Amino acid sequence: DAKVIIIVRDPRDVVTSINYGKGPEYAGKHRPILFHLRNWRKSIAILLSLINHPKFLFVKYENLVHDPYLELKGITDFLGIAQFENGHFDHGIKDQNGKPWRSNTSTSSGGSDFIQPVNENFMKYLDAEVISYIEYMCWPEMKFLGYEPKFLSSPFTYTPSAFAEPFNIETKNPPPNMSIEENNLKLEKRRLEILFGRTGGSSEELLLYYLSYQGYNILRKAIMSL
Secondary structure (H helix, E strand, O other): OOOEEEEEOOHHHHHHHHHOOOHHHHHOOOOOHHHHHHHHHHHHHHHHHHOOOOOEEEEEHHHHHHOHHHHHHHHHHHHOOOOOOOOOOOOOOEOOOOOEOOOOOOOOOOOOOOOOOOOOHHHHOOOHHHHHHHHHHHHHHHHHHOOOOOOOOOHHHOOHHHOOOOOOOOOOOOOOOOOOOHHHHHHHHHHHHHHOOOOOOOHHHHHHHHOOHHHHHHHHHHHHOO
């Protein structure tokens, strides 16, 4: 009878948060960007697999920080608990011990006593090549969630083999060349070609790339309606 909530965030801001400012203090050594993007896509695949389940809810981080009381109402209604009244957080957030909570944002100094809404923070930190690579790898999921690509009107207009990691990758596992390794890029291209109907895919491939048939079908329908 457990209820599950997933909070999702723009993958471009996720990459920014992990890699810039204090990000490495929280997330560890720099890893290949494809490693982070596949983890992000796995969360979205789980979301799509559960999206119609009555005990599942997903919330977009951006909505939560821009209109917290509206989004929190959706959460409290889902959980069947009393909602937060407007103004409840005017004097900050309390942690589980009743003490003032301070944000651990990686890209601003000092933190704050509330989550600060920032529009497209990634534009301050990521160059066009990195953003394009992220958009290529996450294009279907981004479009479904309403995260509009900045540079790619279609994933097929981009060549990921030209990408170069913006950071010195300090890990051996995953390997430093993960983001441009030939077999990985072939898998990523096939993932998109199957979804867009440019080639057929086996049942095993659909589950490999999209975790569930439901997740694949939801993304496929969303892409075909564009």
